[in-house]
Amino acid sequence: MDKLKVLFAASECYPFAKSGGLGDVIGALPKAFPKDEVDCRVILPKYESIPWKYVKEFEYLTNFWVKIGQESQYVGLFKYEFEGVTYYFVDNEHYFKRPNLYGYYDDAERFVYFCRAVLEAIPYLDFYPDVIHSHDWQTALIPFLLKEQYAWHYTNTKTVFTIHNMKYQGEYGFDDVKGILNLDYFPAQMEFYKNVNFMKGAMYTADLVTTVSPSYAEEIKDPYYGEGLDGVARDISWKEIGILNGIDEQTYNPQTDESLFVPYAHSQKKKGENKAKLQEYLGLPMKDHVPIIAMITRLVDQKGIDLIMGVIHDILQMDIQFIILGTGDSEYENKLKEIAYQYPDKMRAIIDFNEDLSRKIYAGADMFLIPSKFEPCGLTQMISMRYGTIPIVRETGGLKDSVQYYNNVSGEGNGFSFKTYNAHDMLFTIQKAVGMYYDQPDQWKHLMDNAFNTHYDWRLAADIYEYWYKKITGRL
Numbered sequence: 001m002d003k004l005k006v007l008f009a010a011s012e013c014y015p016f017a018k019s020g021g022l023g024d025v026i027g028a029l030p031k032a033f034p035k036d037e038v039d040c041r042v043i044l045p046k047y048e049s050i051p052w053k054y055v056k057e058f059e060y061l062t063n064f065w066v067k068i069g070q071e072s073q074y075v076g077l078f079k080y081e082f083e084g085v086t087y088y089f090v091d092n093e094h095y096f097k098r099p100n101l102y103g104y105y106d107d108a109e110r111f112v113y114f115c116r117a118v119l120e121a122i123p124y125l126d127f128y129p130d131v132i133h134s135h136d137w138q139t140a141l142i143p144f145l146l147k148e149q150y151a152w153h154y155t156n157t158k159t160v161f162t163i164h165n166m167k168y169q170g171e172y173g174f175d176d177v178k179g180i181l182n183l184d185y186f187p188a189q190m191e192f193y194k195n196v197n198f199m200k201g202a203m204y205t206a207d208l209v210t211t212v213s214p215s216y217a218e219e220i221k222d223p224y225y226g227e228g229l230d231g232v233a234r235d236i237s238w239k240e241i242g243i244l245n246g247i248d249e250q251t252y253n254p255q256t257d258e259s260l261f262v263p264y265a266h267s268q269k270k271k272g273e274n275k276a277k278l279q280e281y282l283g284l285p286m287k288d289h290v291p292i293i294a295m296i297t298r299l300v301d302q303k304g305i306d307l308i309m310g311v312i313h314d315i316l317q318m319d320i321q322f323i324i325l326g327t328g329d330s331e332y333e334n335k336l337k338e339i340a341y342q343y344p345d346k347m348r349a350i351i352d353f354n355e356d357l358s359r360k361i362y363a364g365a366d367m368f369l370i371p372s373k374f375e376p377c378g379l380t381q382m383i384s385m386r387y388g389t390i391p392i393v394r395e396t397g398g399l400k401d402s403v404q405y406y407n408n409v410s411g412e413g414n415g416f417s418f419k420t421y422n423a424h425d426m427l428f429t430i431q432k433a434v435g436m437y438y439d440q441p442d443q444w445k446h447l448m449d450n451a452f453n454t455h456y457d458w459r460l461a462a463d464i465y466e467y468w469y470k471k472i473t474g475r476l
Contacts, residue, residue, distance in 0.1 A: 299328025
């Protein structure tokens, strides 16, 4: 049988353009499929921010025009082979020659254009996909448009839609988008309190809907997590599954990571050297016996920053050092900097997005705190364990699926967790972790070994995706 042909359509992909975990997923998952069974390719916008070292190698394929409302918009099509994967880039300077990926007044039009360009680009690719796999609201229109406007051309192509975060759905007033959607009727699949909702449309029209962890697949059926689409999630539960994300273990490898002060593998001693260098680098007192608790996160409510604020002074009363790296709401940014100023020997708040420093923190910290209100999957807990850093998480979504509370009797588990979204439950769990670090060094070393030996390589997820691709295309 011929290889299964899969086309990923996404709004970001590492290393070309990335704003968060979605970029990591699209950058890693296509490489994880067995090349003799699955030909997985990726199509992206050609953003201005893509590094020139890649752009200069792009191969121009062709150009054509697509109809957006009353206008015809140019589509330039480029191709690039990178690390064994074929990438296509949709070029339109009017929409994508901008410094940021998102956050513009015309984002609806930009991504309606991109979705339509993807569907009209395929005849030029010499690659007819068995499956088009779209991701999050920016490409959510693809399943809807394929069924409603392009069905005649894609009679044998199935669609998969992955929800990476239910919070961002692509909701717009119908009158604002009906023109650019080329619709003269209000589509019931997308109707959402008299607006249109791109994510809802994809949930109803895709052949398979996935979320990025099994727990999140169940959680979004609950109003607390469903962001208004919990009823839809329940309605389509027959075609919805959760597949836990992975990480690229070659990219996140403490043996080869060039950002680290000292490369290491399962070595408590060399990890300690990274810790000392990190303390020196950030101007913290170089105390090897004091545990470093770290966070690398967006500074927004979802990530549990309000819990941190509620007990930050209690945390800093412990004999620990606390490092937080991230950007987000200005209120949180300013407050964290102010608190760090009050504790110059115990806390650093780095308001930045800094990939190099994040690697140094993963390697140098002892514990990694992720107290999220909700977390569809989360990658930082997986990355931290790869570097032997112990996660402390709230039991939600992918955090619940990937971190098991350490049992010091059986010796099983790879971290610490708390269930209720409560600042003092979090504080108690941090205190318990710090207590084990100081009072039970042998247990702590065993826990570190468990973390080092925890693997969430993308090949595990790729096998599950391949099974479902084959199922919906009738290849099983």
